[in-house]
Amino acid sequence: MEYKGRRQFAGHQIRMREHISSEPRPPSTVDDTVLVQGLKNGQEWAFEALVRVFGARMLSTARRLVGNEEDARDVVQSAYLSAFRAIGEFQGSAQLSTWLHRIVVNTALMRLRSRRRKPEESIEALLPVFQADGHFVERFSSWDVPADQLLEQQETRRQVRSAIDRLPDTYRTVLVLRDIEELSTQEVAEALAITPSAVKVRLHRARQALLTLLRPHVARGPTR
Amino acid sequence: MLRGVQLDEKACLAGAKRECGAGIKEGDIPVTCRELADFIADYLADTLPSDTRAHFEHHMGVCTNCVTYLDGYKATVELGRHAFDNPDAPVPDTVPEELVKAILAARR
Numbered sequence: 001m002e003y004k005g006r007r008q009f010a011g012h013q014i015r016m017r018e019h020i021s022s023e024p025r026p027p028s029t030v031d032d033t034v035l036v037q038g039l040k041n042g043q044e045w046a047f048e049a050l051v052r053v054f055g056a057r058m059l060s061t062a063r064r065l066v067g068n069e070e071d072a073r074d075v076v077q078s079a080y081l082s083a084f085r086a087i088g089e090f091q092g093s094a095q096l097s098t099w100l101h102r103i104v105v106n107t108a109l110m111r112l113r114s115r116r117r118k119p120e121e122s123i124e125a126l127l128p129v130f131q132a133d134g135h136f137v138e139r140f141s142s143w144d145v146p147a148d149q150l151l152e153q154q155e156t157r158r159q160v161r162s163a164i165d166r167l168p169d170t171y172r173t174v175l176v177l178r179d180i181e182e183l184s185t186q187e188v189a190e191a192l193a194i195t196p197s198a199v200k201v202r203l204h205r206a207r208q209a210l211l212t213l214l215r216p217h218v219a220r221g222p223t224r
Numbered sequence: 225m226l227r228g229v230q231l232d233e234k235a236c237l238a239g240a241k242r243e244c245g246a247g248i249k250e251g252d253i254p255v256t257c258r259e260l261a262d263f264i265a266d267y268l269a270d271t272l273p274s275d276t277r278a279h280f281e282h283h284m285g286v287c288t289n290c291v292t293y294l295d296g297y298k299a300t301v302e303l304g305r306h307a308f309d310n311p312d313a314p315v316p317d318t319v320p321e322e323l324v325k326a327i328l329a330a331r332r
Protein backbone atom coordinates (compact mmCIF):
# COMPACT_ATOMS: atom_id res chain seq x y z
CA MET A 1 0.00 0.00 0.00
CA GLU A 2 1.32 3.38 -0.93
CA TYR A 3 0.95 5.72 1.97
CA LYS A 4 0.96 9.42 1.32
CA GLY A 5 0.47 11.16 4.63
CA ARG A 6 0.99 14.87 4.54
CA ARG A 7 4.33 16.44 5.24
CA GLN A 8 6.30 13.29 4.89
CA PHE A 9 9.53 14.97 5.89
CA ALA A 10 10.35 14.86 2.42
CA GLY A 11 13.21 13.92 1.36
CA HIS A 12 15.36 11.31 2.13
CA GLN A 13 17.66 13.91 3.60
CA ILE A 14 17.05 14.10 7.29
CA ARG A 15 18.69 16.94 9.10
CA MET A 16 20.27 15.80 12.29
CA ARG A 17 20.22 18.05 15.32
CA GLU A 18 23.29 19.40 16.94
CA HIS A 19 22.44 17.91 20.29
CA ILE A 20 22.52 14.32 19.18
CA SER A 21 25.76 13.43 20.79
CA SER A 22 25.85 9.70 21.36
CA GLU A 23 28.67 7.75 19.78
CA PRO A 24 29.35 7.09 17.05
CA ARG A 25 28.72 10.68 16.18
CA PRO A 26 26.19 10.87 13.38
CA PRO A 27 26.75 12.76 10.18
CA SER A 28 25.07 16.15 9.78
CA THR A 29 22.61 14.62 7.34
CA VAL A 30 21.58 11.07 6.86
CA ASP A 31 19.24 9.35 4.51
CA ASP A 32 16.63 6.76 5.33
CA THR A 33 18.97 3.93 4.50
CA VAL A 34 21.66 5.07 6.92
CA LEU A 35 19.15 5.77 9.66
CA VAL A 36 17.40 2.43 9.22
CA GLN A 37 20.74 0.64 9.26
CA GLY A 38 21.62 2.44 12.48
CA LEU A 39 18.32 1.43 14.01
CA LYS A 40 18.68 -2.16 12.93
CA ASN A 41 22.19 -2.22 14.37
CA GLY A 42 20.85 -0.91 17.67
CA GLN A 43 22.88 2.30 17.58
CA GLU A 44 21.76 4.80 20.15
CA TRP A 45 22.23 7.84 17.94
CA ALA A 46 19.80 6.38 15.43
CA PHE A 47 17.03 5.90 17.99
CA GLU A 48 17.54 9.41 19.26
CA ALA A 49 17.56 10.77 15.73
CA LEU A 50 14.31 9.03 14.91
CA VAL A 51 12.67 10.69 17.92
CA ARG A 52 14.14 14.15 17.45
CA VAL A 53 13.68 14.42 13.73
CA PHE A 54 10.15 13.06 13.48
CA GLY A 55 8.84 13.45 17.03
CA ALA A 56 7.21 16.87 16.67
CA ARG A 57 5.34 15.82 13.59
CA MET A 58 4.23 12.58 15.22
CA LEU A 59 3.12 14.43 18.32
CA SER A 60 1.06 16.82 16.21
CA THR A 61 -0.67 13.92 14.52
CA ALA A 62 -1.39 12.26 17.85
CA ARG A 63 -2.76 15.52 19.31
CA ARG A 64 -5.16 15.92 16.41
CA LEU A 65 -6.43 12.40 16.81
CA VAL A 66 -6.70 11.94 20.56
CA GLY A 67 -7.40 15.57 21.42
CA ASN A 68 -5.32 16.10 24.53
CA GLU A 69 -1.66 16.48 25.31
CA GLU A 70 -1.29 13.73 27.88
CA ASP A 71 -2.84 11.04 25.72
CA ALA A 72 -0.95 12.32 22.69
CA ARG A 73 2.40 11.94 24.44
CA ASP A 74 1.45 8.46 25.62
CA VAL A 75 0.50 7.56 22.08
CA VAL A 76 3.76 8.85 20.66
CA GLN A 77 5.83 7.05 23.25
CA SER A 78 3.95 3.82 22.70
CA ALA A 79 4.21 4.20 18.94
CA TYR A 80 7.96 4.80 19.04
CA LEU A 81 8.49 1.75 21.20
CA SER A 82 6.45 -0.28 18.73
CA ALA A 83 8.53 1.12 15.90
CA PHE A 84 11.80 0.28 17.66
CA ARG A 85 10.61 -3.28 18.14
CA ALA A 86 9.43 -3.60 14.56
CA ILE A 87 12.33 -1.92 12.80
CA GLY A 88 13.71 -5.28 11.78
CA GLU A 89 10.63 -5.76 9.63
CA PHE A 90 10.97 -2.40 7.88
CA GLN A 91 11.54 -3.20 4.23
CA GLY A 92 12.00 0.28 2.85
CA SER A 93 9.01 0.14 0.53
CA ALA A 94 7.78 3.38 2.12
CA GLN A 95 9.71 6.27 3.58
CA LEU A 96 10.71 5.79 7.18
CA SER A 97 8.63 8.80 8.25
CA THR A 98 5.60 7.37 6.45
CA TRP A 99 6.01 4.02 8.17
CA LEU A 100 6.37 5.72 11.54
CA HIS A 101 3.37 7.96 10.88
CA ARG A 102 1.24 4.91 10.16
CA ILE A 103 2.25 3.38 13.49
CA VAL A 104 1.34 6.60 15.32
CA VAL A 105 -2.04 6.76 13.60
CA ASN A 106 -2.82 3.15 14.47
CA THR A 107 -1.71 3.63 18.06
CA ALA A 108 -3.86 6.74 18.38
CA LEU A 109 -6.87 4.93 16.93
CA MET A 110 -6.40 2.13 19.44
CA ARG A 111 -6.30 4.73 22.20
CA LEU A 112 -9.52 6.29 20.95
CA ARG A 113 -11.25 2.92 20.84
CA SER A 114 -10.11 2.00 24.33
CA ARG A 115 -11.41 5.18 25.92
CA ARG A 116 -14.77 5.22 24.13
CA ARG A 117 -16.90 4.03 27.01
CA LYS A 118 -20.17 5.78 26.30
CA PRO A 119 -22.12 6.14 23.07
CA GLU A 120 -20.96 9.22 21.23
CA GLU A 121 -23.31 12.04 20.35
CA SER A 122 -25.18 11.82 17.10
CA ILE A 123 -23.99 14.05 14.29
CA GLU A 124 -27.52 14.46 12.93
CA ALA A 125 -28.17 17.74 14.68
CA LEU A 126 -25.23 19.28 12.81
CA LEU A 127 -26.30 18.16 9.35
CA PRO A 128 -28.42 20.25 6.99
CA VAL A 129 -32.19 19.84 7.18
CA PHE A 130 -34.40 19.51 4.12
CA GLN A 131 -38.01 20.17 3.34
CA ALA A 132 -40.20 17.38 2.05
CA ASP A 133 -39.61 18.56 -1.51
CA GLY A 134 -35.85 18.35 -1.18
CA HIS A 135 -34.99 22.01 -0.59
CA PHE A 136 -32.79 23.16 2.24
CA VAL A 137 -34.83 24.45 5.15
CA GLU A 138 -32.12 26.96 5.84
CA ARG A 139 -31.34 30.02 3.77
CA PHE A 140 -27.57 30.27 3.76
CA SER A 141 -25.55 33.45 3.90
CA SER A 142 -22.28 34.14 2.18
CA TRP A 143 -19.17 34.30 4.27
CA ASP A 144 -17.88 37.72 5.21
CA VAL A 145 -14.26 36.91 4.48
CA PRO A 146 -12.64 34.36 2.15
CA ALA A 147 -11.14 31.27 3.76
CA ASP A 148 -7.56 32.19 2.90
CA GLN A 149 -7.93 35.49 4.72
CA LEU A 150 -9.69 33.87 7.66
CA LEU A 151 -6.78 31.49 8.00
CA GLU A 152 -4.44 34.39 8.56
CA GLN A 153 -6.23 35.04 11.85
CA GLN A 154 -4.99 33.03 14.79
CA GLU A 155 -8.41 33.33 16.44
CA THR A 156 -10.11 31.78 13.43
CA ARG A 157 -7.71 28.86 13.39
CA ARG A 158 -8.42 28.35 17.07
CA GLN A 159 -12.16 28.40 16.41
CA VAL A 160 -11.78 25.84 13.66
CA ARG A 161 -9.70 23.55 15.86
CA SER A 162 -12.28 23.90 18.60
CA ALA A 163 -15.07 23.06 16.17
CA ILE A 164 -13.18 19.99 14.94
CA ASP A 165 -12.82 18.89 18.56
CA ARG A 166 -16.59 19.09 18.96
CA LEU A 167 -17.24 16.56 16.22
CA PRO A 168 -18.12 13.05 17.33
CA ASP A 169 -14.96 10.90 17.36
CA THR A 170 -16.19 8.67 14.55
CA TYR A 171 -16.37 11.63 12.21
CA ARG A 172 -13.55 13.74 13.61
CA THR A 173 -11.11 10.88 13.12
CA VAL A 174 -11.95 10.56 9.44
CA LEU A 175 -11.79 14.31 8.90
CA VAL A 176 -8.38 14.52 10.55
CA LEU A 177 -6.97 11.57 8.64
CA ARG A 178 -8.32 12.61 5.24
CA ASP A 179 -8.28 16.40 5.22
CA ILE A 180 -5.45 17.18 7.60
CA GLU A 181 -3.14 14.18 7.54
CA GLU A 182 -4.01 13.67 3.87
CA LEU A 183 -4.26 9.92 3.91
CA SER A 184 -6.12 8.43 0.97
CA THR A 185 -9.62 7.04 1.30
CA GLN A 186 -8.21 3.53 1.03
CA GLU A 187 -5.60 4.17 3.70
CA VAL A 188 -8.20 5.52 6.10
CA ALA A 189 -10.50 2.60 5.36
CA GLU A 190 -7.74 0.16 6.22
CA ALA A 191 -6.71 2.04 9.35
CA LEU A 192 -10.29 2.14 10.64
CA ALA A 193 -11.34 -1.27 9.29
CA ILE A 194 -14.29 0.20 7.44
CA THR A 195 -15.19 0.35 3.76
CA PRO A 196 -13.99 3.16 1.50
CA SER A 197 -17.63 4.10 1.01
CA ALA A 198 -18.06 4.51 4.74
CA VAL A 199 -14.98 6.73 4.81
CA LYS A 200 -16.49 8.96 2.14
CA VAL A 201 -19.83 9.21 3.92
CA ARG A 202 -18.20 10.02 7.26
CA LEU A 203 -15.89 12.59 5.71
CA HIS A 204 -18.76 14.34 3.96
CA ARG A 205 -20.86 14.43 7.12
CA ALA A 206 -17.93 15.63 9.17
CA ARG A 207 -17.36 18.50 6.76
CA GLN A 208 -21.05 19.37 6.76
CA ALA A 209 -21.12 19.33 10.55
CA LEU A 210 -17.99 21.45 10.70
CA LEU A 211 -19.61 23.95 8.35
CA THR A 212 -22.62 24.15 10.65
CA LEU A 213 -20.36 24.79 13.62
CA LEU A 214 -18.28 27.43 11.84
CA ARG A 215 -21.12 29.31 10.19
CA PRO A 216 -21.97 31.48 13.20
CA HIS A 217 -18.38 32.71 13.20
CA VAL A 218 -17.99 33.39 9.52
CA ALA A 219 -21.33 33.92 7.76
CA ARG A 220 -23.26 37.14 7.41
CA GLY A 221 -26.36 37.65 9.49
CA PRO A 222 -29.01 35.15 10.62
CA THR A 223 -29.11 31.97 8.61
CA ARG A 224 -32.25 30.21 9.69
CA MET B 225 -29.01 40.93 -0.83
CA LEU B 226 -32.50 40.28 0.49
CA ARG B 227 -33.94 40.96 -2.91
CA GLY B 228 -31.52 38.49 -4.41
CA VAL B 229 -32.46 35.88 -1.87
CA GLN B 230 -36.14 36.35 -2.59
CA LEU B 231 -35.61 36.06 -6.29
CA ASP B 232 -33.54 32.97 -5.83
CA GLU B 233 -36.10 31.40 -3.56
CA LYS B 234 -38.76 32.14 -6.09
CA ALA B 235 -36.74 30.50 -8.81
CA CYS B 236 -35.88 27.51 -6.69
CA LEU B 237 -39.19 26.94 -4.92
CA ALA B 238 -41.93 28.15 -7.23
CA GLY B 239 -39.95 27.06 -10.23
CA ALA B 240 -38.90 23.79 -8.74
CA LYS B 241 -40.67 21.71 -11.34
CA ARG B 242 -38.39 23.10 -14.03
CA GLU B 243 -35.38 24.56 -12.38
CA CYS B 244 -34.48 22.94 -9.12
CA GLY B 245 -35.52 19.36 -9.58
CA ALA B 246 -37.22 19.05 -6.22
CA GLY B 247 -40.25 16.86 -6.46
CA ILE B 248 -40.06 16.25 -10.17
CA LYS B 249 -40.22 12.96 -11.94
CA GLU B 250 -37.30 10.77 -12.72
CA GLY B 251 -35.76 11.50 -16.06
CA ASP B 252 -36.21 15.25 -15.84
CA ILE B 253 -33.58 17.08 -13.77
CA PRO B 254 -32.70 14.61 -11.01
CA VAL B 255 -30.61 16.81 -8.77
CA THR B 256 -32.51 18.32 -5.86
CA CYS B 257 -30.88 20.45 -3.18
CA ARG B 258 -30.79 17.35 -0.98
CA GLU B 259 -29.17 15.27 -3.70
CA LEU B 260 -26.78 18.07 -4.49
CA ALA B 261 -25.70 18.16 -0.87
CA ASP B 262 -25.06 14.41 -1.02
CA PHE B 263 -22.97 14.78 -4.15
CA ILE B 264 -20.77 17.67 -3.07
CA ALA B 265 -17.81 15.63 -1.89
CA ASP B 266 -17.76 13.58 -5.09
CA TYR B 267 -18.21 16.73 -7.13
CA LEU B 268 -15.21 18.36 -5.50
CA ALA B 269 -13.20 15.17 -5.87
CA ASP B 270 -14.19 15.13 -9.54
CA THR B 271 -15.53 11.61 -9.26
CA LEU B 272 -19.13 12.21 -10.34
CA PRO B 273 -20.29 10.51 -13.53
CA SER B 274 -20.47 13.05 -16.32
CA ASP B 275 -24.26 13.08 -16.57
CA THR B 276 -24.66 13.54 -12.82
CA ARG B 277 -22.05 16.27 -12.88
CA ALA B 278 -23.94 18.03 -15.65
CA HIS B 279 -27.14 17.90 -13.60
CA PHE B 280 -25.25 19.09 -10.56
CA GLU B 281 -23.88 22.06 -12.43
CA HIS B 282 -27.24 22.82 -13.97
CA HIS B 283 -28.74 22.95 -10.49
CA MET B 284 -25.93 25.24 -9.37
CA GLY B 285 -26.82 27.55 -12.20
CA VAL B 286 -30.34 28.13 -10.91
CA CYS B 287 -30.07 27.77 -7.13
CA THR B 288 -28.01 30.42 -5.37
CA ASN B 289 -28.74 28.86 -1.99
CA CYS B 290 -26.90 25.73 -3.12
CA VAL B 291 -24.11 27.87 -4.56
CA THR B 292 -23.73 29.54 -1.18
CA TYR B 293 -23.79 26.16 0.56
CA LEU B 294 -21.16 24.76 -1.79
CA ASP B 295 -18.97 27.83 -1.28
CA GLY B 296 -19.26 27.40 2.47
CA TYR B 297 -18.46 23.70 2.19
CA LYS B 298 -15.33 24.38 0.15
CA ALA B 299 -14.23 27.09 2.55
CA THR B 300 -14.81 24.73 5.47
CA VAL B 301 -12.57 22.09 3.92
CA GLU B 302 -9.89 24.73 3.42
CA LEU B 303 -10.18 25.96 7.00
CA GLY B 304 -10.05 22.42 8.35
CA ARG B 305 -6.97 21.59 6.31
CA HIS B 306 -5.02 24.53 7.65
CA ALA B 307 -6.46 25.00 11.12
CA PHE B 308 -3.41 23.38 12.67
CA ASP B 309 -0.91 25.37 10.66
CA ASN B 310 0.98 27.96 12.58
CA PRO B 311 2.55 30.50 10.27
CA ASP B 312 3.31 32.73 13.23
CA ALA B 313 5.69 30.23 14.75
CA PRO B 314 9.22 31.59 14.48
CA VAL B 315 10.89 28.18 14.39
CA PRO B 316 9.66 24.73 13.44
CA ASP B 317 8.06 22.74 16.23
CA THR B 318 10.39 20.56 18.21
CA VAL B 319 9.51 17.54 20.23
CA PRO B 320 9.47 18.24 23.99
CA GLU B 321 12.76 17.23 25.56
CA GLU B 322 11.06 15.30 28.34
CA LEU B 323 9.24 13.20 25.77
CA VAL B 324 12.50 12.43 23.97
CA LYS B 325 14.06 11.33 27.23
CA ALA B 326 11.01 9.28 28.23
CA ILE B 327 10.97 7.42 24.94
CA LEU B 328 14.67 6.68 24.96
CA ALA B 329 14.58 5.64 28.59
CA ALA B 330 11.66 3.31 28.00
CA ARG B 331 13.57 1.64 25.17
CA ARG B 332 16.54 0.74 27.34
